[in-house]
Amino acid sequence: MNGGRLVVVGNGMVGQRFVEALRARDTEQRWQVTVLGEERRPAYDRVRLSAYFDGVSAEELNLHTPDDGVELRLGEAVTGLDRDRRVVTTAHGEYPYDALVLATGSYPFVPPVPGTDLPGVFVYRTLDDLAAIRAHAAGRRTGAVVGGGLLGLEAANALRLLGLATHVVEFAPRLMPVQVDTAGGAMLRRYVEELGVTTHLGVATTALRPGPDGTVRALELGDGTAVEADVVVVAAGIRPRDELARAAGLDLGPRGGVLVDAGCRTADERIWAVGECAAVDGVCHGLVAPGYAMAEVVADRLLGGAATFPGADTATKLKLLGVDVASFGDAHGTTEGCLDVTFTDPATRTYAKLVLSDDARTLLGGVLVGDATAYPTLRASVGGPLPGPPLALLAPADAGGGAGAAALPGTAQVCSCNAVTKDDVDAAIAGGCADVPALKACTRAGTSCGSCVPMLKQLLDAAGVRQSTALCEHFDASRQELFDIVRVRGIRTFSQLIAEHGRGRGCDICKPVVASILASLGSGYVLDGEQASLQDTNDHFLANLQRDGTYSVVPRIPGGEVSPEKLIVIGEVARDFNLYTKITGGQRIDLFGARVEQLPLIWRRLVDAGFESGHAYGKALRTVKSCVGDTWCRYGVQDSVGLAVALELRYRGLRAPHKLKSAVSGCARECAEARSKDFGVIATETGWNLYVGGNGGFRPRHAELFATDLSTQELISLVDRFLMYYVRTADRLQRTSAWIEAMDGGLDHLRAVLVEDSLGLCAELEAAMARHVGSYSDEWRDTLDDPERLRRFTSFVNAPDVPDPSISFEVVRGQPVPVRGGPPPTTAGPGTAGAGEPAAVGGRRQPVTLGMPEVRR
Amino acid sequence: MTTASVLDWTTVCPLDRLESDRGVAALVDGVQVALFRTADGLFALDNQDPVSGAYVLSRGIVGSRNGVPTVASPLHKQVYDLRTGDCLDLPGVSVSRHEVRCRDGLVEVRLRQEE
Numbered sequence: 001m002n003g004g005r006l007v008v009v010g011n012g013m014v015g016q017r018f019v020e021a022l023r024a025r026d027t028e029q030r031w032q033v034t035v036l037g038e039e040r041r042p043a044y045d046r047v048r049l050s051a052y053f054d055g056v057s058a059e060e061l062n063l064h065t066p067d068d069g070v071e072l073r074l075g076e077a078v079t080g081l082d083r084d085r086r087v088v089t090t091a092h093g094e095y096p097y098d099a100l101v102l103a104t105g106s107y108p109f110v111p112p113v114p115g116t117d118l119p120g121v122f123v124y125r126t127l128d129d130l131a132a133i134r135a136h137a138a139g140r141r142t143g144a145v146v147g148g149g150l151l152g153l154e155a156a157n158a159l160r161l162l163g164l165a166t167h168v169v170e171f172a173p174r175l176m177p178v179q180v181d182t183a184g185g186a187m188l189r190r191y192v193e194e195l196g197v198t199t200h201l202g203v204a205t206t207a208l209r210p211g212p213d214g215t216v217r218a219l220e221l222g223d224g225t226a227v228e229a230d231v232v233v234v235a236a237g238i239r240p241r242d243e244l245a246r247a248a249g250l251d252l253g254p255r256g257g258v259l260v261d262a263g264c265r266t267a268d269e270r271i272w273a274v275g276e277c278a279a280v281d282g283v284c285h286g287l288v289a290p291g292y293a294m295a296e297v298v299a300d301r302l303l304g305g306a307a308t309f310p311g312a313d314t315a316t317k318l319k320l321l322g323v324d325v326a327s328f329g330d331a332h333g334t335t336e337g338c339l340d341v342t343f344t345d346p347a348t349r350t351y352a353k354l355v356l357s358d359d360a361r362t363l364l365g366g367v368l369v370g371d372a373t374a375y376p377t378l379r380a381s382v383g384g385p386l387p388g389p390p391l392a393l394l395a396p397a398d399a400g401g402g403a404g405a406a407a408l409p410g411t412a413q414v415c416s417c418n419a420v421t422k423d424d425v426d427a428a429i430a431g432g433c434a435d436v437p438a439l440k441a442c443t444r445a446g447t448s449c450g451s452c453v454p455m456l457k458q459l460l461d462a463a464g465v466r467q468s469t470a471l472c473e474h475f476d477a478s479r480q481e482l483f484d485i486v487r488v489r490g491i492r493t494f495s496q497l498i499a500e501h502g503r504g505r506g507c508d509i510c511k512p513v514v515a516s517i518l519a520s521l522g523s524g525y526v527l528d529g530e531q532a533s534l535q536d537t538n539d540h541f542l543a544n545l546q547r548d549g550t551y552s553v554v555p556r557i558p559g560g561e562v563s564p565e566k567l568i569v570i571g572e573v574a575r576d577f578n579l580y581t582k583i584t585g586g587q588r589i590d591l592f593g594a595r596v597e598q599l600p601l602i603w604r605r606l607v608d609a610g611f612e613s614g615h616a617y618g619k620a621l622r623t624v625k626s627c628v629g630d631t632w633c634r635y636g637v638q639d640s641v642g643l644a645v646a647l648e649l650r651y652r653g654l655r656a657p658h659k660l661k662s663a664v665s666g667c668a669r670e671c672a673e674a675r676s677k678d679f680g681v682i683a684t685e686t687g688w689n690l691y692v693g694g695n696g697g698f699r700p701r702h703a704e705l706f707a708t709d710l711s712t713q714e715l716i717s718l719v720d721r722f723l724m725y726y727v728r729t730a731d732r733l734q735r736t737s738a739w740i741e742a743m744d745g746g747l748d749h750l751r752a753v754l755v756e757d758s759l760g761l762c763a764e765l766e767a768a769m770a771r772h773v774g775s776y777s778d779e780w781r782d783t784l785d786d787p788e789r790l791r792r793f794t795s796f797v798n799a800p801d802v803p804d805p806s807i808s809f810e811v812v813r814g815q816p817v818p819v820r821g822g823p824p825p826t827t828a829g830p831g832t833a834g835a836g837e838p839a840a841v842g843g844r845r846q847p848v849t850l851g852m853p854e855v856r857r
Numbered sequence: 858m859t860t861a862s863v864l865d866w867t868t869v870c871p872l873d874r875l876e877s878d879r880g881v882a883a884l885v886d887g888v889q890v891a892l893f894r895t896a897d898g899l900f901a902l903d904n905q906d907p908v909s910g911a912y913v914l915s916r917g918i919v920g921s922r923n924g925v926p927t928v929a930s931p932l933h934k935q936v937y938d939l940r941t942g943d944c945l946d947l948p949g950v951s952v953s954r955h956e957v958r959c960r961d962g963l964v965e966v967r968l969r970q971e972e
């Protein structure tokens with residue numbers, strides 16, 4: 001059975017992953033796939049469900065990508081399974097199958113307590129559930145969660161974010177009873193109560209009572225007390241959805257779930273189960289990673305493979321209500337004769353416990369609350385020798401996480417998301433990977449949750465790979481260090497800097513970097529004095545060098561908004577100077593083919609018409625693109641053009657380690673493509689959502705949500721901080737995405753620094769930006785005002801009236817373009833490589849003429 | 858070093874027209890020459906970038922590599938030895954060099970055609 005009709009029941013996280021895994025392997029399209037999903041929307045990221053309350057839209061949680069070879073039928077629950085006839089039934093009809101995969105997930109368990117059917121009582125599983133909770137919570141004041149486990153605490157945080165006074169009722173004597181022990185639970189409780197959430201532990205909920213309007217009003221507890229609650233969420237555990245299998249007579253696991261073998265197949269050879277509904281060898285798994293592993297197993301098996309379920313890592317690390325909690329291995333010390341080492345620090349409010357074998361040599365498991373830095377190393381050490389003395393491992397922060405990645409056995413999993421062992425990482429290092437990005441690309445370690453990135457660094461260190469941060473042969477310092485040296489020491493010139501902190505004469509790497517640093521620190525006009533010699537040709541001529549030695553000119557058009565008069569001036573200039581004209585992706589106009597001596601003449605006319613430099617030539621802010629926003633658009637909710645113009649004017653001229661782009665969209669339809677920008681803004685009903693770290697280009701990246709529902713003022717302060725921090729600390733040519741990726745702690749760290757001000761830098765960053773804004777002056781206007789500065793715009797120092805004879809144009813589609821085949825040869829005679837004939841031979845140029853209509857003029 | 862033909866010195870411009878650590882282009886007998894003024898002295902190379910064919914070397918960034926004075930092509934950043942014209946990044950590639958001197962505050966160039 002290696003092909004035919006394949007029916008998948010359920011389009012949740014695992015069902016979706018299964019279909020993708022199968023389609024990736026089934027290159028010959030042997031399986032014809034139909035997916036039947038009960039929910040009305042395609043698969044989404046249930047793990048991040050709560051982000052919905054942080055302003056993340058349902059679209060952003062989407063996991064589904066359309067596939068021609070897969071028929072997806074949503075809102076169509078399977079109600080029957082006939083194994084003899086090999087069909088499943090829905091309200092719309094029957095679907096025959098040759099193979100059937102059940103991926104039906106779980107349902108929330110609701111304890112048999114009177115009143116759970118009242119309006120105002122919810123479960124916490126689907127986007128629809130969350131939307132209903134939000135709708136019901138509007139205008140209400142109190143909330144309660146039944147269940148103090150992982151999910152319950154997540155729901156409690158949601159109620160808190162909705163502005164409700166929140167209670168949590170847990171039957172066990174501590175919070176998160178499955179993951180943490182008594183002392184860890186006590187520490188957790190302190191954190192949770194400090195956030196204003198009231199906990200009721202060791203007590204059962206006996207009934208839910210309605211108010212006069214018939215909706216829920218209060219919880220009755222086993223100790224006789226009552227808790228007022230207008231919104232109740234029941235989070236008392238989950239149960240596998242095994243009803244189809246049960247009705248069809250398939251075996252179930254001892255605690256429910258579709259019983260399958262290690263190949264994820266039921267006793268019926270045509271039926272398989274994956275994800276939370278499956279009981280592999282009798283055991284159900286309530287996390288997504290084991291589900292994904294099952295999806296891969298079945299995809300492999302359906303194409304003739306023999307993969308088996310590798311077993312599940314039940315280790316969990318999460319941030320709940322701002323508290324790091326991790327548990328791994330035998331967290332409760334149930335192994336015969338095991339020993340505990342615990343560490344409690346009321347001052348830093350951390351709790352940690354390690355469970356060791358009876359000879360205190362082997363790590364069996366542990367619990368961390370408040371500080372989970374040591375988690376990656378510890379989790380990877382389970383079952384092996386301790387990578388260091390227990391207390392050193394547990395001591396918080398700097399000491400803890402650091403200890404001993406190198407001491408791990410080779411088979412220890414460094415990255416459990418992608419099943420990468422220490423041996424794999426070491427082999428990659430031996431094979432030449434010299435930094436974390438290279439390791440990520442080569443092994444996939446660190447590319448999912450990222451919690452092992454610090455370990456990757458340690459392993460590089462341990463292997464003796466010095467990750468040189470030297471800028472070039474002239475400076476041993478990195479860009480960031482040079483920035484600090486220049487700033488703190490008040491250095492104003494390149495010669496002083498290289499004399500005191502470098503060697504040699506500099507080069508095309510360090511000179512532009514220093515020029516950019518000096519510009520960021522407010523050293524005035526970028527082409528005065530010695531600074532002129534540091535600039536790349538683009539900055540030197542304030543224009544963009546093109547392949548034939550001519551330049552292009554890009555006036556700033558903030559937000560893409562331009563008056564007809566100004567547009568006409570651009571057209572006239574282009575016509576009068578015979579410039580090739582093209583609209584750019586950044587909503588402005590690029591004029592090509594200007595010779596150096598023409599640049600001041602062109603800019604005189606542009607400046608007189610009110611244009612400014614667009615800094616298209618600089619490692620600087622380029623454009624802030626916008627959609628038309630609520631001024632005209634039927635869907636717009638904010639003034640995206642107004643904000644884009646304001647942002648572009650605020651940050652124009654800002655020099656940075658790499659070019660910077662931005663965009664503002666006036667609604668969630670995102671017509672300005674803000675998520676592909678270094679910083680993008682998307683309007684919401686009540687403000688702005690800020691995204692950071694996106695880019696197009698060679699390695700496209702989507703920006704990630706950084707902060708939500710900001711007022712315009714809040715947005716500007718955050719962007720000020722973000723940009724200045726980037727300018728100060730990024731490496732040369734490091735884009736914002738790579739900069740964030742390279743940080744220990746990534747986006748969370750960035751948020752701590754820029755939102756919570758964890759380094760106490762925010763005021764300084766804002767002040768630095770204020771100085772930039774206050775001292776901005778248009779470089780082209782400054783150039784035109786000064787004959788000294790204009791001197792460099794000559795073709796030949798001894799023949800300023802002779803235009804460069806090598807530049808010539810032909811006409812293509814009615815516009816001038818460089819003549820192909822290179823400029824005419826020099827008269828310099830024979831014998832030198834490269835006279836006339838370019839030395840490097842690239843690929844062949846493809847003429848675009850075939851089948852193209854002749855354009856008549 | 859053999860020199861096939863030696864042309865005359867041509868006066869190009871006053872020395873103070875050359876910014877230090879930067880280049881300019883000059884037109885000498887129809888040949889485009891890139892002139893550089895550095896702390897190590899004056900240098901003259903052909904202005905044509907042999908890799909791209911464009912006449913842009915005079916607009917590159919001047920510096921040093923292992924003590925050798927250099928200019929980097931502004932198009933694709935290959936680095937050339939200002940003294941010899943040899944490309945330090947691409948073996949076998951070079952640009953012609955010319956002679957340059959300063960007399961009475963004036964920069965003079967003599968084209969060189971090597972065999």
Ligand SMILES: Cc1cc2nc3c(=O)[nH]c(=O)nc-3n(C[C@H](O)[C@H](O)[C@H](O)COP(=O)(O)OP(=O)(O)OC[C@H]3O[C@@H](n4cnc5c(N)ncnc54)[C@H](O)[C@@H]3O)c2cc1C
Pocket residue numbers: 009010011012013014015016036037038039046047048049050076077078079103104105106124125126151154241244274275276277285286287288289291318
């Ligand atoms: C709030 C929350 C937070 C979580 N956090 C984490 C976490 O941090 N880490 C972690 O590992 N896991 C977490 N989980 C668990 C994780 O979401 C699940 O393990 C994962 O979604 C399981 O995937 P699945 O495909 O098996 O089930 P699901 O994603 O539930 O998908 C099953 C789908 O099948 C559909 N279906 C059911 N029966 C039928 C039928 N008869 N016909 C058609 N369709 C049907 C359902 O409607 C559903 O859409 C969290 C879950 C929640 C709710």
